[in-house]
Amino acid sequence: MQLLIPGHDKLQLTQLVLDFNGTIALDGMILPDVREKLNELAKLLKIFVLTADSNGSAAKECEGLPVELHVIGQNCQREEKRDFVRTLTPGVVVLGNGVNDELMFLEADLSIAVIGREGCATATLMSSTIVVTDIIDGLNLLLMHHRLIPTLRK
Numbered sequence: 001m002q003l004l005i006p007g008h009d010k011l012q013l014t015q016l017v018l019d020f021n022g023t024i025a026l027d028g029m030i031l032p033d034v035r036e037k038l039n040e041l042a043k044l045l046k047i048f049v050l051t052a053d054s055n056g057s058a059a060k061e062c063e064g065l066p067v068e069l070h071v072i073g074q075n076c077q078r079e080e081k082r083d084f085v086r087t088l089t090p091g092v093v094v095l096g097n098g099v100n101d102e103l104m105f106l107e108a109d110l111s112i113a114v115i116g117r118e119g120c121a122t123a124t125l126m127s128s129t130i131v132v133t134d135i136i137d138g139l140n141l142l143l144m145h146h147r148l149i150p151t152l153r154k
Contacts, residue, residue, distance in 0.1 A: 007154025
């Protein structure tokens with residue numbers, strides 16, 4: 001996925017990293033319409049889901065989706081997410097909402113904070129490139145990336 005934003009260098013996105021709870025899921029259950037959007041995005045990007053799996057439901061909820069699930073430990077979550085993003089080649093977009101997402105936001109080429117029903121940690125919000133109030137809006141920015149131009153052009 002190539003982004004041409006006036007005033008920015010050309011950006012070639014190849015990978016999407018998603019937080020689970022609070023971002024694509026609420027109370028351990030994937031939110032409505034997220035499955036459909038992930039199936040569409042998988043045609044454009046390799047998708048990873050990073051989670052501490054607080055509700056123990058991530059594997060079941062992600063079953064059948066075109067995503068690679070990575071469950072992180074209970075300690076040093078911020079660093080684990082950051083380190084995971086660092087292992088990926090350039091061209092990473094991330095979506096998240098928790099304080100444990102802040103450091104991966106700083107490593108990504110594009111970061112989208114989601115202020116959903118769980119809210120969004122201020123540190124993560126301040127580290128984001130874009131803020132949305134609904135995960136579907138965030139995913140649609142990637143599917144209809146012309147929408148990014150008015151928000152990001154300089």
